[in-house]
Amino acid sequence: MRPTSQDSPARRDAINVLRVLAMDAVQKANSGHPGMPMGMAEIAEVLWQRHLRHNPANPQWFNRDRFVLSNGHGSMLLYALLHLTGYDLPLQQLQRFRQLHSRTPGHPEYGVTAGVETTTGPLGQGIANAVGMAIAEKVLAAQFNRPGQEVIDHYTYVFLGDGCMMEGISHEACSLAGTLGLGKLIAFYDDNGISIDGPVSGWFTDDTRGRFNSYGWHVIEVDGHDSAAIDNAIRAAKARVDKPTLICCKTVIAHGSPNKAGTHDAHGAPLGDKEIAATRAALGWEHPPFDIPPHIYESWDARAAGAAAEAAWRHTLAEYGKSHPELRQEFARRMRGELPADFGDHVRRLMTRTHAKAATMATRKASQEAIEGIAPVLPELIGGSADLAGSNLTLWSGSQAITSSSGGNYLYYGVREFGMAAIMNGLALHGGFIPYGGTFLTFSDYCRNGLRMAALMRIRCIFVFTHDSIGLGEDGPTHQPIEHLATLRVIPNMDVWRPCDTVESLAAWAAAIERADGPSSLVFSRQNLPFQTRSLEAIDNIRRGGYVLVEPEVEPRAVVIATGSEIALAVEAQKALLSEGVPVRVVSMPSTNVFDRQDSEYRQQVLPSSLPCVAVEAGVPDLWRKYVGRSGAVVGIDRFGESAPAADLMRYFEFTAERVAAAVRSVLPRANAEADSTADQKGAT
Secondary structure, rough: OOOOOOOOHHHHHHHHHHHHHHHHHHHHHOOOOOHHHHHOOHHHHHHHHHHOOOOOOOOOOOOOOOOEEEEEEEEEHHHHHHHOOOOOOOHHHHOOOOOOOOOOOOOOOOOOOOOOOOOOOOOOOHHHHHHHHHHHHHHHHHHHOOOOOOOOOOEEEEEEHHHOOOHHHHHHHHHHHHOOOOOOEEEEEEOOOOEEEEEEEHOOOHHHHHHHHHHHOOEEEEEEHHHHHHHHHHHHHHHOOOOOOEEEEEOHHHHHHHHOOHHHHHHHOOOOOOOOOHHHHOOOOOOOOOOOHHHHHHHOOOOOHHHHHHHHHHHHHHHHHHHHHHHHHHHHHHOOOOOOOOHHHHHHHHHHHHHHHOOOEHHHHHHHHHHHHHHHHOOOOEEOOOHHHHHHHHOOOOOEEEEOOOOOOOOOOOOOOOHHHHHHHHHHHOOEEEEEEEEEHHHHHHHHHHHHHHHHHHHOOOEEEOOOOHHHOOOOOOOOOOHHHHHHOOOOOOOEEEOHHHHHHHHHHHHHHHHOOOOEEEEEOOOOEOOOOOOOHHHHHHHEEEEEEEEOOOOOOEEEEOOOOHHHHHHHHHHHHHHHOOOOOEEEEOOOOHHHHHOOHHHHHHHOOOOOEEEEOOOHHHHHHHOOOOOEEEEOOOOOOOOOHHHHHHHOOOHHHHHHHHHHHHHOOOOOOHHHHHHHHOOOO
């Protein structure tokens, strides 16, 4: 075993307790990753004991330093740190590592364990989240700090490993972090050269130092088991205020294990009883599993220091409030994550004006107008786009670019869709912001795991997706989404909105902003869509996800459900059928997710089980079958598109009012529809 640089037996105990807790918890669970916690123990001890500013008694203290474990498989390291420093994570929870309903799940989960800043596990996303957190700190400081009164002043620290470095998202996020000069972002690279398959030299030979230098980072290399060197590196990182810092720590995985250190055998499996006994002997650790002497707890307890740090900050905040009372009040509101008190009234006024204007336009343009109306009263709204600002229309008149030298409220992410999604998650997790970011709907595939993580954490992020169907036209099947709406809708906790006009677009934006318990995907068209006239009751019901848009004067004989651009087809088909004596109800369902959460009485009112249904959407049809049942029909598309003008594509794929009308005729009861036997059946799928 390579000796550490620590001469003090007490400090060696403080380091080794991290190792034994990790190996014992993994052994008890018979599952987990002991190698990384054992290898990063010195790094963790130096950071958490000498530099990290936090308050275990108040994990949500706003000006705390953020700590992100991007290599989340080493979760026992974080759980040990939280337990030892005094967070609400008792020893019994460490003993229940990876067990059902414990507060120590296999990978850190936001909202489950006090002190966990973000859910990590999918490698590379933690460092991207941390970039978002560092951006949030930078921008909030620009918005609120005043000379001599820095109410926002904290660091974001990240642990990451070889796997994070290999993932493409780390390139996306770290490249942008360097460009933005995020000087308060400090990352520790656990350079142990081992992944699950073995030594990484066979598949990962990057010049990591050169790579990060080229990004514009400050790079330091240290022995990851030399505590003095680690401490000096952190101090040097803090002194470099114009660049983020990567501290490359050369470590040995499972350091302390006589036979498995430096091997992939310790990466993702328990060490085994014999090796644990040998490790205890090698470390000089004489205590049984989960028996931690009082002097070790005393050396780690951060509650007093954390309370003092928070108290000092609150004094600064109080003085700040005397000098800047309005800013103090606004800062408090944003720390709480509350919307302005008059936000609902403001949206209602916007809705009245939007409805009166009755404009025909692409819903991506309607989205921009909604942002234009909302953003001036919502300073926490922070936007962006993945190199498509002019196409997604995510810019508004008050947009100001965030750069290395300025705060601003808009991020030019470049062509980094996945990085954008994960950085947005970091912005939301930090607090003080509601992030939105745009790309084409088909590129939601690139964002996929970032969207999933936002939904898993139930955080307020707004993902703007435009060019929502074959209606985008000439760019062809690579850019024409087919399956994407359906796959977004089946992500748990994700609300998907596909509005049909200006009014529904504004309603979708308002719903996404007001939703505090999860992310939303707003899906907009490239092509112009006609304004739909509706009653005041219908306007109110948009927020319920689905509502009656058109109701005939006599009892309807069928229902047509549609979304987005296909609403216009449904309304046109309804008029044609009415002229034939077939009254039909048209239901607009901009959000199936929200509609499904409504009470059964409302859902039955909108979609009576006694009426046959036809659903229309320019996407895969399967999701709609639960609404139309066996006797209904779906007008959809289950193949990839073509490159041609939008109007030609709509005709080619038979997204026409005639096809919708034919589908309705096909589902009418024979006794009541004389035309059923001759109706054109090709519209029903």
